[in-house]
Amino acid sequence: MKFLHSEKFLDMKAENLMIPLERVAHVQSKNNLEHALLVLTKSGYTAIPVLDYHDRLHGLISTPLIMEAILGLERIEFEKLESILVEEVMNKNIPRIRPESTLHQYLHLLVDHPFICIENDAGFFEGIVTRRVVLDLLTKH
Numbered sequence: 001m002k003f004l005h006s007e008k009f010l011d012m013k014a015e016n017l018m019i020p021l022e023r024v025a026h027v028q029s030k031n032n033l034e035h036a037l038l039v040l041t042k043s044g045y046t047a048i049p050v051l052d053y054h055d056r057l058h059g060l061i062s063t064p065l066i067m068e069a070i071l072g073l074e075r076i077e078f079e080k081l082e083s084i085l086v087e088e089v090m091n092k093n094i095p096r097i098r099p100e101s102t103l104h105q106y107l108h109l110l111v112d113h114p115f116i117c118i119e120n121d122a123g124f125f126e127g128i129v130t131r132r133v134v135l136d137l138l139t140k141h
């Protein structure tokens with residue numbers, strides 16, 4: 001696996017592999033779960049970033065997290081979707097990388113996370129790096 005030791009591959013900066021904010025499906029922390037489920041379903045993704053009105057990253061919301069939140073003792077309580085906010089349910093404990101982070105600094109994160117969020121020095125969300133983009137690059141070599 002000569003290529004894995006290649007400087008060029010592991011030196012790739014996150015900003016050069018990034019799916020930018022304007023192409024990332026996302027929701028806002030004050031949205032309710034009904035809206036989040038709609039965006040997740042329409043986009044086809046299982047998990048997406050949660051931002052605030054200033055494009056700062058707050059966490060991730062996923063279909064399993066939403067389902068868990070509305071799971072009652074005997075049934076799924078869909079009527080709860082409207083009254084629960086994304087910020088009450090989202091996962092806040094997520095890795096963040098800088099636009100200038102190189103692949104050798106964050107490749108290991110993609111083992112457990114299908115995508116990694118990119119945040120700039122000012123704390124604003126810039127986009128994501130996905131497993132697909134990195135694996136696609138690898139297979140091209």
Ligand code: 2BA
Pocket residue numbers: 019023024025026043044045046047048049114115128130131132133
């Ligand atoms: P998942 O939604 O679980 O998707 C797993 C993989 O399935 C994706 O891997 C992609 O190869 C494929 N896939 C799912 N939905 C797709 C769609 N609507 N269009 C095209 N391909 C689709 P990755 O591309 O490596 O993405 C990894 C994870 O990153 C996704 O996991 C999703 O949570 C997130 N993601 C990727 N692109 C996104 C975007 N534009 N906006 C928001 N989240 C995104």
